[in-house]
Amino acid sequence: MIVFLLILGASLGSFCKALADRIIYKQKIFSPRSFCFNCKKKLGILELVPIFSYLFLKAKCKYCKNKIPFEIFLSEIIGIFLICIAYFYNVNLYDFIVFSFFIFNLFLLSLIDIKLKAVPEILLWSAFFLAGFYTFKIEEIFYIFVFESLKEGFLFYAISFSGILFLFKSFILFLTNLKRENKILDNLGDADIIIIACIGGILGFKDGFITLFIACVLTLPFFMIKVRKEKELAMIPFLSISFILVWIFKVNYETLL
Structure with a gap:
């Protein structure tokens, strides 16, 4: 099982990196087969083995000897880390599969967001529905039709948490515009709000706000250095x-209880 997880995680990490690159550089997603972005040569089977191909080729393309980006190797390592988290912190096969799709979706969104500062809507909403499939309870179907009975559950937390953040964002923009004429500083994009809705739906209010707070703290060093040059910073990563840090802590805490 450990060997299977290593292979699966590395493969999914490599797939996310390849898919992200095709989206970023506007390549066809399903064709052609994997190729070198420098010389356009199609890669053989031995050049597609996660981790080992990178090491055996000494981080260089077999054909043009161009350096293979370290991000590819790093993505495969991250993939192993993510799949192990999904496996060891979920109690059944359904949760493992759905949660794996969700966190690798987040990983794919992060890779795209870092480069483009924007992400495809289909990936955002797939993340939202995956989060719903992971947390949604059958009783919530009744709450949808009898709205006054809507209470704890994925929909309640996702809608309420993202709604609060949307109002907060709008209020900050309002205060900003009082000082700056004809300028809008959009600190929290619509894409971020959908991801925040996913996080709030899975973790709930308290842990959702803790997640948002930690994310903001993590951005501070990068914000001070990078934003001076680019004026934007990818928030999804x-x-x-x-989210992963808080979720691991929450699962461990609930297990101890």
Whole structure:
């Protein structure tokens, strides 16, 4: 099982990196087969083995000898880490599969957000529905039709948590515009709010706010250095890291109880 997890995690991490690159550089997603972005040569089977291909090729393309980006190797390592978290912190196969799809979706969104500072809507909403499938309880179907009875559950936390953040964002923009004429400083994008809704739906109010707080703290060093040059900072990677940390702590805490 450990060997299977290593292979699966590395493969999914490599797949996310390849898919992110195709989206970022506007390549066809399903064709052609994997290729070197420098010389355009199609890669053989031995060049597609996660981790080992990178090491055996000494981080260079077999054909053009161009350096293989370290991000590819790092993505495969992160993939192993993510799949192990999903496996060891879920109690049944359904939760393992759905949670794996969710966190690798976050990873894919993070890779794209870092480069483009924008992400495809289909990936955002797939993350939202995966979070719902992971946390949603059958009783919530009744709460949808009898709204006054809506209470604890994925929908309640997701809608309420994201709604609070949306109002907070709008209020901050309002205060900002009082001081700056014809300028809008959008600190929290719509994409971030959907991811925050996923996190709030899974973790609940308290842990959701803790996740958001940790994510904001993590951005501070990067914000002070990077924003001076680019004026923007990708938020989804920090939300994803913070979510995984809080989720692991929450699962461990509940297990001890």
